[in-house]
Amino acid sequence: MLDFELLAKSPVFMGISAERLFEIMQQVHYQVKGFQKNELVVHAGDECNRLFIVLEGSVKGEMADYTGKTIKIEDIEAPRPLAAAFLFGKNNRFPVTVIANEQVSLLSISKPEFLKLLQQDSRILTNYLNSISSRAQFLSQRIKFLSFKTIRQKIAHYLLDLAGDRLAVVELPLSQAQLAEFFGVTRPSLARAMGELDHEGLIEVQRRSVRILDKQKMNELLKG
Amino acid sequence: MLDFELLAKSPVFMGISAERLFEIMQQVHYQVKGFQKNELVVHAGDECNRLFIVLEGSVKGEMADYTGKTIKIEDIEAPRPLAAAFLFGKNNRFPVTVIANEQVSLLSISKPEFLKLLQQDSRILTNYLNSISSRAQFLSQRIKFLSFKTIRQKIAHYLLDLAGDRLAVVELPLSQAQLAEFFGVTRPSLARAMGELDHEGLIEVQRRSVRILDKQKMNELLKG
DNA sequence: CGGAGTTTGTAACATTTGATACATCCCTAA
DNA sequence: TTAGGGATGTATCAAATGTTACAAACTCCG
Numbered sequence: 001m002l003d004f005e006l007l008a009k010s011p012v013f014m015g016i017s018a019e020r021l022f023e024i025m026q027q028v029h030y031q032v033k034g035f036q037k038n039e040l041v042v043h044a045g046d047e048c049n050r051l052f053i054v055l056e057g058s059v060k061g062e063m064a065d066y067t068g069k070t071i072k073i074e075d076i077e078a079p080r081p082l083a084a085a086f087l088f089g090k091n092n093r094f095p096v097t098v099i100a101n102e103q104v105s106l107l108s109i110s111k112p113e114f115l116k117l118l119q120q121d122s123r124i125l126t127n128y129l130n131s132i133s134s135r136a137q138f139l140s141q142r143i144k145f146l147s148f149k150t151i152r153q154k155i156a157h158y159l160l161d162l163a164g165d166r167l168a169v170v171e172l173p174l175s176q177a178q179l180a181e182f183f184g185v186t187r188p189s190l191a192r193a194m195g196e197l198d199h200e201g202l203i204e205v206q207r208r209s210v211r212i213l214d215k216q217k218m219n220e221l222l223k224g
Numbered sequence: 225m226l227d228f229e230l231l232a233k234s235p236v237f238m239g240i241s242a243e244r245l246f247e248i249m250q251q252v253h254y255q256v257k258g259f260q261k262n263e264l265v266v267h268a269g270d271e272c273n274r275l276f277i278v279l280e281g282s283v284k285g286e287m288a289d290y291t292g293k294t295i296k297i298e299d300i301e302a303p304r305p306l307a308a309a310f311l312f313g314k315n316n317r318f319p320v321t322v323i324a325n326e327q328v329s330l331l332s333i334s335k336p337e338f339l340k341l342l343q344q345d346s347r348i349l350t351n352y353l354n355s356i357s358s359r360a361q362f363l364s365q366r367i368k369f370l371s372f373k374t375i376r377q378k379i380a381h382y383l384l385d386l387a388g389d390r391l392a393v394v395e396l397p398l399s400q401a402q403l404a405e406f407f408g409v410t411r412p413s414l415a416r417a418m419g420e421l422d423h424e425g426l427i428e429v430q431r432r433s434v435r436i437l438d439k440q441k442m443n444e445l446l447k448g
Numbered sequence: 449c450g451g452a453g454t455t456t457g458t459a460a461c462a463t464t465t466g467a468t469a470c471a472t473c474c475c476t477a478a
Numbered sequence: 479t480t481a482g483g484g485a486t487g488t489a490t491c492a493a494a495t496g497t498t499a500c501a502a503a504c505t506c507c508g
Contacts, residue, residue, distance in 0.1 A: 085357055085361065085364075086361065087353075088354045088357035089353075089358040089359075089360070090354070090358045090361065091358075092357070095361075095364065115349065118343075119343050119349065125343065126312065128353075129311075129312040129313075129352075130313050132353075132356055132357055133309055133312035133313030133356055134313040135360050136356055136360040136363060137313050137314065137315050139363035140309075140319065142367060143363060143370065147370075149464095149496095150463095150464070151464085175485070175486090176485070176487095177485075177486095184371070185466085186465075187486085188466080188467080188469095188486095188488080189464085189466065189467095191486065192465090192489095193464095193465095195487070207473085207474085207485085207487095208485095208486095373494095374494070375495075399456090400455070400456060401455080401456095409495075410495075410496055410497075411455095412458080412495095412496080412498085413494085413495055413496065415457060415458080416457090416495090417495095418457095419457070419458075429457095431455085431457095432455095432456095
Protein backbone atom coordinates (compact mmCIF):
# COMPACT_ATOMS: atom_id res chain seq x y z
CA MET A 1 0.00 0.00 0.00
CA LEU A 2 1.26 3.39 -1.00
CA ASP A 3 2.15 5.76 1.81
CA PHE A 4 0.45 8.92 0.62
CA GLU A 5 1.63 10.93 3.58
CA LEU A 6 5.20 10.29 2.52
CA LEU A 7 4.51 10.74 -1.17
CA ALA A 8 3.02 14.15 -0.45
CA LYS A 9 6.44 15.18 0.85
CA SER A 10 8.09 14.42 -2.47
CA PRO A 11 9.16 17.48 -4.47
CA VAL A 12 6.80 16.44 -7.24
CA PHE A 13 3.72 16.20 -5.03
CA MET A 14 4.58 18.83 -2.48
CA GLY A 15 1.70 21.02 -1.35
CA ILE A 16 -0.95 18.43 -2.06
CA SER A 17 -2.81 16.80 0.78
CA ALA A 18 -2.52 13.07 1.21
CA GLU A 19 -6.28 12.77 0.69
CA ARG A 20 -6.24 14.62 -2.59
CA LEU A 21 -3.19 12.66 -3.69
CA PHE A 22 -5.05 9.44 -2.97
CA GLU A 23 -7.88 10.55 -5.25
CA ILE A 24 -5.54 11.66 -8.00
CA MET A 25 -3.49 8.51 -7.98
CA GLN A 26 -6.54 6.34 -8.31
CA GLN A 27 -7.02 7.70 -11.77
CA VAL A 28 -3.67 6.68 -13.18
CA HIS A 29 -1.77 3.46 -13.52
CA TYR A 30 1.32 3.08 -11.42
CA GLN A 31 3.45 0.39 -9.89
CA VAL A 32 5.43 0.03 -6.72
CA LYS A 33 8.55 -2.02 -7.24
CA GLY A 34 10.90 -3.43 -4.64
CA PHE A 35 14.64 -3.91 -5.04
CA GLN A 36 17.15 -5.77 -2.90
CA LYS A 37 20.36 -4.19 -1.70
CA ASN A 38 22.87 -3.77 -4.55
CA GLU A 39 20.27 -4.68 -7.14
CA LEU A 40 20.44 -2.85 -10.45
CA VAL A 41 17.55 -0.40 -10.84
CA VAL A 42 18.36 1.13 -14.20
CA HIS A 43 21.37 0.90 -16.42
CA ALA A 44 23.04 4.00 -17.87
CA GLY A 45 21.83 4.46 -21.43
CA ASP A 46 18.45 2.82 -20.82
CA GLU A 47 15.58 4.80 -22.20
CA CYS A 48 13.97 6.92 -19.55
CA ASN A 49 10.25 6.57 -20.16
CA ARG A 50 8.98 6.23 -16.63
CA LEU A 51 9.19 8.52 -13.65
CA PHE A 52 10.65 6.84 -10.58
CA ILE A 53 10.26 8.18 -7.08
CA VAL A 54 12.11 6.63 -4.17
CA LEU A 55 9.53 5.69 -1.52
CA GLU A 56 11.69 3.85 0.94
CA GLY A 57 15.43 3.53 1.39
CA SER A 58 17.95 5.12 -0.91
CA VAL A 59 19.64 4.47 -4.23
CA LYS A 60 22.93 5.64 -5.65
CA GLY A 61 23.76 6.92 -9.10
CA GLU A 62 26.99 5.67 -10.59
CA MET A 63 28.70 6.64 -13.79
CA ALA A 64 31.14 4.49 -15.69
CA ASP A 65 34.17 6.21 -17.14
CA TYR A 66 35.64 5.01 -20.40
CA THR A 67 37.65 2.29 -18.73
CA GLY A 68 34.67 0.72 -17.04
CA LYS A 69 35.58 1.95 -13.58
CA THR A 70 32.47 3.29 -11.85
CA ILE A 71 32.34 6.35 -9.67
CA LYS A 72 29.51 7.30 -7.40
CA ILE A 73 27.75 10.48 -8.39
CA GLU A 74 25.06 10.96 -5.80
CA ASP A 75 22.67 9.38 -3.36
CA ILE A 76 18.94 9.81 -3.76
CA GLU A 77 16.81 9.23 -0.70
CA ALA A 78 13.08 8.96 -0.17
CA PRO A 79 10.94 10.67 -1.24
CA ARG A 80 12.92 12.19 -4.11
CA PRO A 81 12.42 11.48 -7.82
CA LEU A 82 15.00 9.88 -10.06
CA ALA A 83 16.50 11.76 -13.02
CA ALA A 84 13.46 14.01 -13.36
CA ALA A 85 15.22 16.08 -16.00
CA PHE A 86 15.63 13.07 -18.28
CA LEU A 87 12.01 12.00 -18.64
CA PHE A 88 11.58 14.47 -21.47
CA GLY A 89 13.96 16.10 -23.91
CA LYS A 90 15.92 14.90 -26.90
CA ASN A 91 18.15 12.45 -25.09
CA ASN A 92 15.78 10.84 -22.68
CA ARG A 93 18.20 8.20 -21.54
CA PHE A 94 19.54 7.71 -18.08
CA PRO A 95 22.94 9.36 -17.71
CA VAL A 96 23.83 7.16 -14.76
CA THR A 97 23.45 3.62 -13.59
CA VAL A 98 21.23 3.40 -10.53
CA ILE A 99 21.77 0.80 -7.84
CA ALA A 100 19.86 0.16 -4.62
CA ASN A 101 21.82 1.09 -1.51
CA GLU A 102 19.59 -1.07 0.62
CA GLN A 103 16.14 -2.57 0.46
CA VAL A 104 14.16 0.06 -1.45
CA SER A 105 10.77 0.53 -2.98
CA LEU A 106 10.13 2.77 -5.95
CA LEU A 107 7.00 4.32 -7.33
CA SER A 108 6.98 3.92 -11.09
CA ILE A 109 4.73 5.90 -13.41
CA SER A 110 4.86 5.72 -17.19
CA LYS A 111 5.47 8.92 -19.11
CA PRO A 112 1.94 9.07 -20.61
CA GLU A 113 0.35 8.50 -17.24
CA PHE A 114 2.52 11.11 -15.63
CA LEU A 115 1.50 13.54 -18.35
CA LYS A 116 -2.08 12.94 -17.27
CA LEU A 117 -1.15 13.94 -13.75
CA LEU A 118 0.54 17.08 -14.98
CA GLN A 119 -2.51 18.13 -16.91
CA GLN A 120 -4.91 17.23 -14.18
CA ASP A 121 -3.34 19.02 -11.26
CA SER A 122 -1.73 22.39 -11.63
CA ARG A 123 0.22 21.98 -8.44
CA ILE A 124 1.95 18.88 -9.73
CA LEU A 125 2.60 20.69 -12.98
CA THR A 126 4.22 23.69 -11.34
CA ASN A 127 6.13 21.46 -8.96
CA TYR A 128 7.60 19.52 -11.84
CA LEU A 129 8.31 22.60 -13.93
CA ASN A 130 9.99 24.23 -10.96
CA SER A 131 12.02 21.15 -10.34
CA ILE A 132 13.52 20.76 -13.81
CA SER A 133 13.86 24.52 -14.26
CA SER A 134 15.77 24.75 -11.01
CA ARG A 135 18.04 22.03 -12.22
CA ALA A 136 18.72 23.88 -15.48
CA GLN A 137 19.41 27.04 -13.51
CA PHE A 138 21.75 25.21 -11.17
CA LEU A 139 23.67 23.72 -14.06
CA SER A 140 23.81 27.09 -15.75
CA GLN A 141 25.32 28.64 -12.64
CA ARG A 142 27.78 25.81 -12.38
CA ILE A 143 28.96 26.33 -15.95
CA LYS A 144 29.39 30.04 -15.40
CA PHE A 145 31.52 29.16 -12.44
CA LEU A 146 33.59 26.59 -14.29
CA SER A 147 34.24 29.09 -17.04
CA PHE A 148 36.46 31.22 -14.83
CA LYS A 149 40.01 30.49 -15.85
CA THR A 150 42.13 31.08 -12.80
CA ILE A 151 41.73 30.06 -9.20
CA ARG A 152 41.93 33.72 -8.18
CA GLN A 153 38.87 34.43 -10.30
CA LYS A 154 36.95 31.56 -8.81
CA ILE A 155 37.79 32.75 -5.32
CA ALA A 156 36.83 36.32 -6.15
CA HIS A 157 33.51 35.26 -7.68
CA TYR A 158 32.75 32.93 -4.81
CA LEU A 159 33.54 35.45 -2.10
CA LEU A 160 31.74 38.36 -3.75
CA ASP A 161 28.72 36.17 -4.30
CA LEU A 162 28.81 34.98 -0.71
CA ALA A 163 29.28 38.46 0.69
CA GLY A 164 26.53 40.02 -1.40
CA ASP A 165 25.70 43.45 -0.10
CA ARG A 166 26.39 42.53 3.45
CA LEU A 167 29.38 43.41 5.53
CA ALA A 168 32.83 42.47 4.44
CA VAL A 169 33.49 39.50 6.69
CA VAL A 170 32.46 36.13 5.35
CA GLU A 171 32.47 32.80 7.11
CA LEU A 172 33.22 30.00 4.64
CA PRO A 173 30.52 27.33 4.76
CA LEU A 174 32.87 24.67 3.37
CA SER A 175 36.20 23.32 4.46
CA GLN A 176 39.18 24.14 2.30
CA ALA A 177 39.19 20.61 0.92
CA GLN A 178 35.50 20.75 0.00
CA LEU A 179 35.91 24.16 -1.52
CA ALA A 180 38.85 22.95 -3.59
CA GLU A 181 36.76 20.06 -4.89
CA PHE A 182 33.92 22.45 -5.71
CA PHE A 183 36.37 24.63 -7.62
CA GLY A 184 37.86 21.62 -9.36
CA VAL A 185 41.37 22.37 -8.13
CA THR A 186 43.73 20.84 -5.57
CA ARG A 187 43.65 21.96 -2.00
CA PRO A 188 47.22 23.30 -1.80
CA SER A 189 46.63 25.35 -4.95
CA LEU A 190 43.56 26.89 -3.39
CA ALA A 191 45.39 27.64 -0.16
CA ARG A 192 48.25 29.20 -2.11
CA ALA A 193 45.96 31.41 -4.15
CA MET A 194 44.14 32.61 -1.04
CA GLY A 195 47.46 33.25 0.64
CA GLU A 196 48.55 35.37 -2.31
CA LEU A 197 45.37 37.40 -2.26
CA ASP A 198 45.97 37.91 1.44
CA HIS A 199 49.55 39.10 0.94
CA GLU A 200 48.42 41.45 -1.80
CA GLY A 201 45.98 43.05 0.60
CA LEU A 202 42.75 42.13 -1.22
CA ILE A 203 41.47 39.92 1.55
CA GLU A 204 42.39 38.93 5.06
CA VAL A 205 42.22 35.22 5.73
CA GLN A 206 41.96 33.72 9.17
CA ARG A 207 41.23 30.07 8.57
CA ARG A 208 37.49 29.88 7.82
CA SER A 209 36.71 33.57 8.13
CA VAL A 210 37.61 35.91 5.30
CA ARG A 211 37.47 39.70 5.33
CA ILE A 212 37.17 41.41 1.99
CA LEU A 213 39.44 44.44 2.13
CA ASP A 214 39.46 45.69 -1.45
CA LYS A 215 36.18 45.00 -3.19
CA GLN A 216 37.27 47.14 -6.12
CA LYS A 217 40.32 45.04 -6.94
CA MET A 218 38.37 41.84 -6.36
CA ASN A 219 35.96 42.95 -9.04
CA GLU A 220 38.78 43.77 -11.41
CA LEU A 221 40.07 40.22 -11.12
CA LEU A 222 36.95 39.07 -12.92
CA LYS A 223 37.54 41.27 -15.93
CA GLY A 224 39.44 38.57 -17.76
CA MET B 225 -2.59 40.74 -35.68
CA LEU B 226 -0.71 37.64 -34.60
CA ASP B 227 0.86 35.55 -37.34
CA PHE B 228 -0.25 32.09 -36.29
CA GLU B 229 1.56 30.41 -39.15
CA LEU B 230 4.82 31.75 -37.78
CA LEU B 231 3.91 31.11 -34.17
CA ALA B 232 3.22 27.48 -35.00
CA LYS B 233 6.87 27.17 -35.97
CA SER B 234 8.04 28.20 -32.53
CA PRO B 235 9.53 25.40 -30.45
CA VAL B 236 6.77 25.90 -27.90
CA PHE B 237 3.91 25.55 -30.36
CA MET B 238 5.49 23.16 -32.83
CA GLY B 239 3.23 20.46 -34.21
CA ILE B 240 0.07 22.46 -33.71
CA SER B 241 -1.85 23.73 -36.72
CA ALA B 242 -2.27 27.45 -37.15
CA GLU B 243 -6.03 27.00 -36.95
CA ARG B 244 -5.90 25.13 -33.68
CA LEU B 245 -3.43 27.63 -32.31
CA PHE B 246 -5.83 30.42 -33.22
CA GLU B 247 -8.57 28.74 -31.20
CA ILE B 248 -6.32 28.08 -28.25
CA MET B 249 -4.94 31.58 -28.10
CA GLN B 250 -8.39 33.10 -28.04
CA GLN B 251 -8.90 31.62 -24.63
CA VAL B 252 -5.96 33.27 -22.93
CA HIS B 253 -4.77 36.80 -22.42
CA TYR B 254 -1.66 37.81 -24.24
CA GLN B 255 0.00 40.92 -25.57
CA VAL B 256 2.12 41.73 -28.56
CA LYS B 257 4.70 44.36 -27.76
CA GLY B 258 6.94 46.27 -30.15
CA PHE B 259 10.44 47.48 -29.44
CA GLN B 260 12.72 49.86 -31.32
CA LYS B 261 16.25 48.98 -32.25
CA ASN B 262 18.53 49.02 -29.18
CA GLU B 263 15.58 49.35 -26.85
CA LEU B 264 15.82 47.53 -23.54
CA VAL B 265 13.48 44.54 -23.40
CA VAL B 266 14.30 43.14 -20.00
CA HIS B 267 16.99 43.92 -17.51
CA ALA B 268 19.12 41.22 -15.95
CA GLY B 269 17.75 40.45 -12.51
CA ASP B 270 14.17 41.37 -13.39
CA GLU B 271 11.66 38.85 -12.27
CA CYS B 272 10.76 36.48 -15.05
CA ASN B 273 7.01 36.05 -14.74
CA ARG B 274 5.99 36.20 -18.38
CA LEU B 275 6.93 34.05 -21.32
CA PHE B 276 8.28 36.05 -24.26
CA ILE B 277 8.47 34.72 -27.78
CA VAL B 278 10.22 36.66 -30.52
CA LEU B 279 7.74 37.12 -33.37
CA GLU B 280 9.67 39.40 -35.64
CA GLY B 281 13.29 40.47 -35.78
CA SER B 282 15.88 39.37 -33.26
CA VAL B 283 17.09 40.31 -29.81
CA LYS B 284 20.42 39.84 -28.11
CA GLY B 285 21.17 38.70 -24.60
CA GLU B 286 23.94 40.55 -22.82
CA MET B 287 25.53 39.87 -19.50
CA ALA B 288 27.30 42.42 -17.36
CA ASP B 289 30.47 41.29 -15.72
CA TYR B 290 31.38 42.62 -12.30
CA THR B 291 33.00 45.71 -13.76
CA GLY B 292 29.89 46.76 -15.64
CA LYS B 293 31.28 45.87 -19.04
CA THR B 294 28.69 43.99 -21.06
CA ILE B 295 29.39 41.02 -23.27
CA LYS B 296 27.02 39.55 -25.79
CA ILE B 297 25.88 36.05 -24.96
CA GLU B 298 23.59 35.06 -27.78
CA ASP B 299 21.13 36.16 -30.43
CA ILE B 300 17.56 34.96 -30.34
CA GLU B 301 15.63 35.13 -33.58
CA ALA B 302 11.97 34.63 -34.41
CA PRO B 303 10.15 32.50 -33.53
CA ARG B 304 12.14 31.38 -30.51
CA PRO B 305 11.19 31.89 -26.87
CA LEU B 306 13.19 33.95 -24.41
CA ALA B 307 14.76 32.33 -21.34
CA ALA B 308 12.22 29.51 -21.26
CA ALA B 309 14.16 27.82 -18.48
CA PHE B 310 13.75 30.81 -16.18
CA LEU B 311 9.97 31.14 -16.11
CA PHE B 312 9.84 28.55 -13.36
CA GLY B 313 12.31 27.37 -10.76
CA LYS B 314 13.78 28.86 -7.64
CA ASN B 315 15.55 31.77 -9.26
CA ASN B 316 13.06 32.95 -11.79
CA ARG B 317 14.97 36.05 -12.69
CA PHE B 318 16.47 36.88 -16.04
CA PRO B 319 20.14 35.94 -16.12
CA VAL B 320 20.82 38.34 -18.97
CA THR B 321 19.82 41.77 -20.15
CA VAL B 322 17.88 41.58 -23.40
CA ILE B 323 18.09 44.29 -26.03
CA ALA B 324 16.39 44.58 -29.41
CA ASN B 325 18.78 44.12 -32.32
CA GLU B 326 16.34 45.80 -34.66
CA GLN B 327 12.66 46.58 -34.77
CA VAL B 328 11.11 43.57 -33.04
CA SER B 329 7.75 42.39 -31.83
CA LEU B 330 7.34 40.01 -28.92
CA LEU B 331 4.49 37.83 -27.82
CA SER B 332 4.06 38.15 -24.09
CA ILE B 333 2.07 35.73 -21.96
CA SER B 334 1.85 35.85 -18.19
CA LYS B 335 2.89 32.81 -16.22
CA PRO B 336 -0.64 31.93 -15.03
CA GLU B 337 -2.02 32.24 -18.53
CA PHE B 338 0.78 30.13 -19.94
CA LEU B 339 0.02 27.51 -17.31
CA LYS B 340 -3.50 27.38 -18.69
CA LEU B 341 -2.09 26.66 -22.12
CA LEU B 342 0.09 23.89 -20.74
CA GLN B 343 -2.86 22.23 -19.08
CA GLN B 344 -5.14 22.67 -22.02
CA ASP B 345 -2.99 21.28 -24.80
CA SER B 346 -0.78 18.28 -24.23
CA ARG B 347 1.33 19.12 -27.26
CA ILE B 348 2.29 22.48 -25.83
CA LEU B 349 3.00 20.79 -22.54
CA THR B 350 5.31 18.17 -24.02
CA ASN B 351 6.97 20.78 -26.22
CA TYR B 352 7.76 22.92 -23.24
CA LEU B 353 8.87 20.01 -21.07
CA ASN B 354 11.08 18.76 -23.88
CA SER B 355 12.53 22.18 -24.33
CA ILE B 356 13.72 22.78 -20.80
CA SER B 357 14.67 19.14 -20.33
CA SER B 358 16.82 19.30 -23.44
CA ARG B 359 18.45 22.38 -22.06
CA ALA B 360 19.23 20.66 -18.78
CA GLN B 361 20.63 17.70 -20.69
CA PHE B 362 22.76 19.94 -22.88
CA LEU B 363 24.14 21.74 -19.86
CA SER B 364 24.78 18.43 -18.17
CA GLN B 365 26.80 17.24 -21.15
CA ARG B 366 28.68 20.49 -21.23
CA ILE B 367 29.66 20.14 -17.59
CA LYS B 368 30.85 16.62 -18.15
CA PHE B 369 32.98 17.95 -20.97
CA LEU B 370 34.39 20.83 -18.94
CA SER B 371 35.30 18.41 -16.19
CA PHE B 372 38.06 16.85 -18.27
CA LYS B 373 41.29 18.24 -16.92
CA THR B 374 43.72 18.16 -19.81
CA ILE B 375 43.44 19.26 -23.41
CA ARG B 376 44.42 15.78 -24.53
CA GLN B 377 41.42 14.37 -22.71
CA LYS B 378 39.08 16.89 -24.27
CA ILE B 379 40.40 16.06 -27.71
CA ALA B 380 40.11 12.33 -27.11
CA HIS B 381 36.56 12.64 -25.81
CA TYR B 382 35.57 14.92 -28.66
CA LEU B 383 37.05 12.74 -31.39
CA LEU B 384 35.75 9.46 -30.00
CA ASP B 385 32.32 10.99 -29.62
CA LEU B 386 32.45 12.36 -33.15
CA ALA B 387 33.71 9.11 -34.63
CA GLY B 388 31.18 6.95 -32.80
CA ASP B 389 31.15 3.47 -34.31
CA ARG B 390 31.89 4.72 -37.77
CA LEU B 391 35.15 4.55 -39.62
CA ALA B 392 38.26 6.08 -38.20
CA VAL B 393 38.50 9.25 -40.28
CA VAL B 394 36.71 12.27 -38.90
CA GLU B 395 36.19 15.63 -40.53
CA LEU B 396 36.18 18.36 -37.92
CA PRO B 397 33.01 20.45 -38.16
CA LEU B 398 34.68 23.44 -36.49
CA SER B 399 37.73 25.49 -37.24
CA GLN B 400 40.64 25.14 -34.87
CA ALA B 401 39.86 28.53 -33.36
CA GLN B 402 36.20 27.63 -32.78
CA LEU B 403 37.15 24.28 -31.35
CA ALA B 404 39.63 25.93 -28.99
CA GLU B 405 36.91 28.27 -27.78
CA PHE B 406 34.54 25.35 -27.28
CA PHE B 407 37.23 23.60 -25.26
CA GLY B 408 37.93 26.74 -23.30
CA VAL B 409 41.62 26.77 -24.27
CA THR B 410 43.80 28.87 -26.55
CA ARG B 411 44.25 27.92 -30.16
CA PRO B 412 48.01 27.34 -30.05
CA SER B 413 47.60 25.07 -27.05
CA LEU B 414 45.03 23.04 -28.92
CA ALA B 415 47.25 22.81 -32.00
CA ARG B 416 50.18 21.74 -29.88
CA ALA B 417 48.21 19.03 -28.11
CA MET B 418 46.93 17.67 -31.40
CA GLY B 419 50.44 17.78 -32.81
CA GLU B 420 51.69 15.75 -29.88
CA LEU B 421 48.98 13.15 -30.27
CA ASP B 422 49.99 12.96 -33.92
CA HIS B 423 53.68 12.48 -33.14
CA GLU B 424 52.81 9.80 -30.62
CA GLY B 425 50.93 7.92 -33.27
CA LEU B 426 47.47 8.06 -31.70
CA ILE B 427 45.98 10.12 -34.49
CA GLU B 428 46.97 11.45 -37.87
CA VAL B 429 46.10 15.09 -38.42
CA GLN B 430 45.82 16.67 -41.83
CA ARG B 431 44.30 20.07 -41.17
CA ARG B 432 40.58 19.50 -40.71
CA SER B 433 40.56 15.74 -41.22
CA VAL B 434 41.68 13.49 -38.40
CA ARG B 435 42.31 9.76 -38.60
CA ILE B 436 42.10 7.84 -35.34
CA LEU B 437 44.93 5.32 -35.40
CA ASP B 438 44.90 3.91 -31.88
CA LYS B 439 41.43 3.87 -30.41
CA GLN B 440 42.69 1.83 -27.47
CA LYS B 441 45.18 4.42 -26.30
CA MET B 442 42.71 7.21 -26.95
CA ASN B 443 40.35 5.54 -24.50
CA GLU B 444 43.10 5.16 -21.96
CA LEU B 445 43.69 8.90 -22.02
CA LEU B 446 40.30 9.35 -20.43
CA LYS B 447 41.14 7.23 -17.43
CA GLY B 448 42.35 10.17 -15.37
C1' DC C 449 48.52 33.06 -62.35
C1' DG C 450 49.21 35.87 -58.23
C1' DG C 451 48.40 38.33 -54.11
C1' DA C 452 45.59 39.25 -49.85
C1' DG C 453 43.39 37.36 -46.09
C1' DT C 454 42.49 33.43 -43.32
C1' DT C 455 43.60 29.15 -41.16
C1' DT C 456 46.93 26.09 -39.38
C1' DG C 457 51.59 24.52 -37.57
C1' DT C 458 55.48 25.61 -34.47
C1' DA C 459 58.56 27.72 -31.37
C1' DA C 460 60.31 30.15 -27.04
C1' DC C 461 59.26 31.83 -22.84
C1' DA C 462 56.20 33.09 -18.85
C1' DT C 463 52.50 31.71 -15.73
C1' DT C 464 49.58 28.82 -13.50
C1' DT C 465 48.52 24.73 -11.45
C1' DG C 466 49.31 19.90 -9.84
C1' DA C 467 51.84 16.66 -6.84
C1' DT C 468 54.02 15.76 -2.84
C1' DA C 469 55.75 16.59 1.48
C1' DC C 470 55.82 18.52 5.81
C1' DA C 471 55.05 21.99 9.58
C1' DT C 472 51.59 24.22 12.24
C1' DC C 473 47.25 25.11 14.24
C1' DC C 474 42.83 23.67 16.21
C1' DC C 475 39.73 20.66 18.36
C1' DT C 476 38.42 16.80 20.96
C1' DA C 477 38.54 12.85 23.82
C1' DA C 478 40.94 10.23 27.19
C1' DT D 479 46.49 18.51 30.50
C1' DT D 480 47.98 16.11 26.64
C1' DA D 481 48.15 13.01 22.76
C1' DG D 482 46.26 12.38 18.37
C1' DG D 483 43.71 13.38 14.29
C1' DG D 484 42.05 16.49 11.09
C1' DA D 485 42.29 20.97 8.88
C1' DT D 486 45.20 24.51 7.23
C1' DG D 487 49.55 27.05 5.68
C1' DT D 488 53.72 26.66 3.03
C1' DA D 489 57.58 25.01 0.13
C1' DT D 490 59.60 22.71 -3.91
C1' DC D 491 59.62 20.82 -8.25
C1' DA D 492 57.30 19.08 -12.40
C1' DA D 493 53.79 19.39 -15.81
C1' DA D 494 50.38 21.77 -18.41
C1' DT D 495 48.80 25.71 -20.46
C1' DG D 496 48.86 30.64 -21.83
C1' DT D 497 51.19 34.36 -24.52
C1' DT D 498 53.30 36.06 -28.28
C1' DA D 499 55.27 35.78 -32.49
C1' DC D 500 56.02 34.08 -36.90
C1' DA D 501 56.12 30.79 -40.83
C1' DA D 502 53.64 27.76 -43.87
C1' DA D 503 49.57 26.27 -46.18
C1' DC D 504 45.22 26.99 -47.93
C1' DT D 505 41.31 29.75 -50.13
C1' DC D 506 39.22 33.05 -52.63
C1' DC D 507 39.14 36.49 -56.05
C1' DG D 508 40.78 39.53 -59.48
